[in-house]
Structures are given as C-alpha cells and as structure tokens.
Amino acid sequence: MNDPRIHFDLTDRAAALRERVAAFMDAHVYPNEDRYHREVADGDRWQPVAVIEELKARAKADGLWNLFLPESDLGAGLTNAEYAPLCELMGRVLWAPEVFNCSAPDTGNMEVLVRYGTPEQKAQWLEPLLRGEIRSAFAMTEPLVASSDATNIESSIVRDGDEYVINGRKWWTSGANDPRCKIFVFMGKSNPEAERHRQQAMILVPRDTPGVRILRHLPVLGFDDAPHGHAEIVFDNVRVPAANMLLGEGRGFEIAQGRLGPGRIHHCMRLIGLAERALDILCERSLARVAFGRPIADQTVTQERIANARIAIDQTRLLVMDAARKMDAFGNKLALREIAMIKVAAPNMACEVIDMAIQACGGYGMQDRFLAHAYAAARSLRIADGPDEVHRNQIAKLELARFKAAR
Known part of the structure; x- marks a missing residue:
C-alpha cells in the first residue's frame, strides 16, 4: 500500500531514525497490543506492565531512547521538526511513547529540569527520569477554580526558614497513581500580593513526602488509564527543602x-x-x-x-x-x-x-x-x-x- 502521508525534508539521521521507529513499531509494539491489555487487566491494574518494561529495554538498546529534548545533548539532538514524524508514529498506539521514554508528563517535566533545574535537582531527579527508572507528575490544575486561567491557582507555597510549606488540592495530576512516580512538579502561589503573572512558583515535591495524600483516580470518559491514571491529591502542610524551588519565587508562570x-x-x-x-x-x-x-x-x-x-x-x-x-x-x-x-x-x-x-x-x-x-x-x-x-x-x-x- 502506498503511503499517502506528506513527507518533509529531513536530515539523513532523522530520516533513518524515522525508519527505525517505524520498524520497531511493526516488530514489537503492534504485535503486543493484546498482551498489553491482558497484562493491565490481570491482577493489580496500578502496577507497571511487564511488556512495557521489556520493550523499554529493547528500545534503549536499539538507541531509540529520549528522542525528544531539542537544544540539548541529553536526548537525540533532534529539532522539533525532526522529532515530529517520530512522535507521530509513536502516537498510533496510546502506550507506545513510554516505550521510547517519550511520554507525557515526563517529557515536559524533563524539559523543565533541563531548562530550569539546578545541578543538584538534575542529579536527583532528571538523571533517573532520563534513564526511565522513575516517573513524574505535574500538579497544576485545581478542582475549585477555573485552572484554564493559571493565575486563578490558589495552592500556597510559603517560605519557613530553610523549607517551603505547601498546601493545596490538585486534580487531573496525570501519572500520580503509578508506583514509579517519585516526583511532582507542583505549581502554587508564593507571592500572592505580586503582579498577576509573578505570583506563582514551581517547586519539586517528592511523592513520599509526609502530607501528600492521593484521594482518588479520575477516569476519562470511563477509562482509568491504568497504570498511569489521573489523580486528585491533597497537599497538607507538606514541607520540602528550600533548595527544591525551581528558578525562584514568582517564576512559575x-x-x-x-x-x-x-x-x-x-x-x-x-x-x-x-x-x-x-x-x-x-x-x-x-x-x-x-x-x-x-x-x-x-x-x-x-x-x-x-x-x-x-x-x-x-x-x-x-x-x-x-x-x-x-x-x-x-x-x-x-x-x-x-x-x-x-x-x-x-x-x-x-x-x-x-x-x-x-x-x-x-x-x-x-x-x-x-x-x-x-x-x-x-x-x-x-x-x-x-x-x-x-x-x-x-x-x-x-x-x-x-x-x-x-x-
């Protein structure tokens, strides 16, 4: 069958990667779709899926790993335009991006750490994320306000000596239900009296910090998206070191x-x-x-x-x-x-x-x-x-x- 899709000029390396991703999908992803669904359905739905872990190891060994991250030597060094046809191929199966360590919200959180993280934050969280050893979540949306206007966010991030105290309620925090999720990128107000777009901050909150409590998972039109899922979470007087702040107070937006x-x-x-x-x-x-x-x-x-x-x-x-x-x-x-x-x-x-x-x-x-x-x-x-x-x-x-x- 002829391929009707529009093809754009790609560098030789990007074109070769596209062919390798396509071949990987044909050989290892499509044939395992039924197995994936069986493994999710069997036993505890909120545990990692064996076939994903097997394919991640294979993709890493094949050099098809961390293909995103433009303007960084930590990924494949592709531009957004070069990455687009690879990402499109992954998108044909909803769980496939994780196989290549290119799934949301980890990609966005890794980009945050690459762009704004300190050397210590990168060593503790970015490096294991890049290796695919842990996962992450982005805690921004709130149930009590229209979060489409991010300046509405009410969660608080208050300095107390060498720590920040975090309080708030978040929902649709994708990936928080996964036991491999070890770190949240949390957005809240650090400077509530400042100019509207300088009130927010982002801070790193380890999943096992006292006061972090997952209330429930949230289905999407009947799908629970296990083991990834989307969570509603309470942060109740959660204390993290001041060194966990990203970029600085008022820089969250x-x-x-x-x-x-x-x-x-x-x-x-x-x-x-x-x-x-x-x-x-x-x-x-x-x-x-x-x-x-x-x-x-x-x-x-x-x-x-x-x-x-x-x-x-x-x-x-x-x-x-x-x-x-x-x-x-x-x-x-x-x-x-x-x-x-x-x-x-x-x-x-x-x-x-x-x-x-x-x-x-x-x-x-x-x-x-x-x-x-x-x-x-x-x-x-x-x-x-x-x-x-x-x-x-x-x-x-x-x-x-x-x-x-x-x-």
Whole structure:
C-alpha cells in the first residue's frame, strides 16, 4: 500500500531514525497490543506492565531512547521538526511513547529540569527520569477554580526558614497513581500580593513526602488509564527543602509557558498518528463491510468522509510542522500563535476522524477498544493543556494586535 502521508525534508539521521521507529513499531509494539491489555487487566491494574518494561529495554538498546529534548545533548539532538514524524508514529498506539521514554508528563517535566533545574535537582531527579527508572507528575490544575486561567491557582507555597510549606488540592495530576512516580512538579502561589503573572512558583515535591495524600483516580470518559491514571491529591502542610524551588519565587508562570509549548506540540504530533490509524480502520472496515448488497466504501457518504479525513489530517500536519519549525527557528515564545492554533486544530481533527471510523464500523465501532480509547484521549486534549476557548482567545488577540498597532 502506498503511503499517502506528506513527507518533509529531513536530515539523513532523522530520516533513518524515522525508519527505525517505524520498524520497531511493526516488530514489537503492534504485535503486543493484546498482551498489553491482558497484562493491565490481570491482577493489580496500578502496577507497571511487564511488556512495557521489556520493550523499554529493547528500545534503549536499539538507541531509540529520549528522542525528544531539542537544544540539548541529553536526548537525540533532534529539532522539533525532526522529532515530529517520530512522535507521530509513536502516537498510533496510546502506550507506545513510554516505550521510547517519550511520554507525557515526563517529557515536559524533563524539559523543565533541563531548562530550569539546578545541578543538584538534575542529579536527583532528571538523571533517573532520563534513564526511565522513575516517573513524574505535574500538579497544576485545581478542582475549585477555573485552572484554564493559571493565575486563578490558589495552592500556597510559603517560605519557613530553610523549607517551603505547601498546601493545596490538585486534580487531573496525570501519572500520580503509578508506583514509579517519585516526583511532582507542583505549581502554587508564593507571592500572592505580586503582579498577576509573578505570583506563582514551581517547586519539586517528592511523592513520599509526609502530607501528600492521593484521594482518588479520575477516569476519562470511563477509562482509568491504568497504570498511569489521573489523580486528585491533597497537599497538607507538606514541607520540602528550600533548595527544591525551581528558578525562584514568582517564576512559575514563566516556567509554565516554557513547559507547555513543547508539551502541547508533542500532544498534537501524537494525535496525527492516532488519526492516521483511525483513517486506516475507516478504509479497511468500509471495504470489508457490506450493507444493502455492496461494500459501504461504495457509498458516496463514506467516500466523502474518507476524503474529508485525509484533507483534515494533512492540513493539521502542515500546521504542526509550521509550528515546529517556528519553535526551532525563533523559540517557543515567538511561536505562541502557531502552538495555540495546533492545540485547537489537532484534537478537534482527531475527534472528527475517529468519530467517522466509529460510524463506519457500526456496532463494532462502539466495542472496538482502540477507537473508543482513542476518542476519549483526543476529546480530553480539547481541555488538557488549555481548553480550546483559551487558545482561540489568544489567537484572536494576536491577530487583533497587528491591526491595533497600525492604528
């Protein structure tokens, strides 16, 4: 079968890595999907999955490890644009990114530590994360405020001698349920009287610190995402050393903006892979399924859906590549508009394409494990890392600013 995807000029090394990731997915990931689901279902769902650990060792031995991290010698040294097609391939299976140590929220937290961590923080937390020995979580969103406006965050980080005292309630803290999660990147207010965007701080909180209590895991449209999961957590008079502060008091919003840009584009890259696989299912199922005496692929309504899916995926890929190249050329801050655009476009596109595949599969589409979970994941990303409304507002403001400046 010819590959219809748009291919961009890549360096020889990046192109070779793309072929190696594709071959690894074919040889080791797709054939193990059923095994993965069996192992999650058997016994304690909140324990590491054996097949993941086996494949992680294989990927590391094959040199397919830490492929993210642009502008750093700790990863593969790829640019965002070079990493995009690799990330897309990983996105075709929801659990595959962990195999390559390229899964959220660890990638974002590792980038925070690379950019803003002290040598001591890097030695204690970044190095084991890069080795894949531990996992991490990002504690930002809160249940009692609209966290889409990060300045609403109410959790407190108060200096007390050589320590900080942390209080607050967080939820949708992805990965906190995993027993391998050893460190939280926690966002709260350290300077509540300061200017609006200088009130927040980020600090490192070890998972086993007294006062950290996980209340419950939160399912996403019925999926618990074990063993990763998403937790609601109380931080009750949690004390950590002052040395755990990242960058300094009042710098949390600055760190968040630096962290969320790469995190958002990685989500979008993976969503393209998810949508591509849904389109594969849509085409295969419509050719095989016969209704009213002929394959549903012969129905013009099905053909229209397939065409629209192909157009939407390729449009989104072009937007993502444009954002990646602007991040590489000008930095994350100067690519804010493009990052916001793809964060709206990619989840909406993926939801639409996956929905088309479900519709083509009929009753089977409601039972198919991949499609149902893929839809839940794509739909959640219209909220996670900033809801559509916030990103649309930002895009509009940036557009209007061009005209206001000229008046």
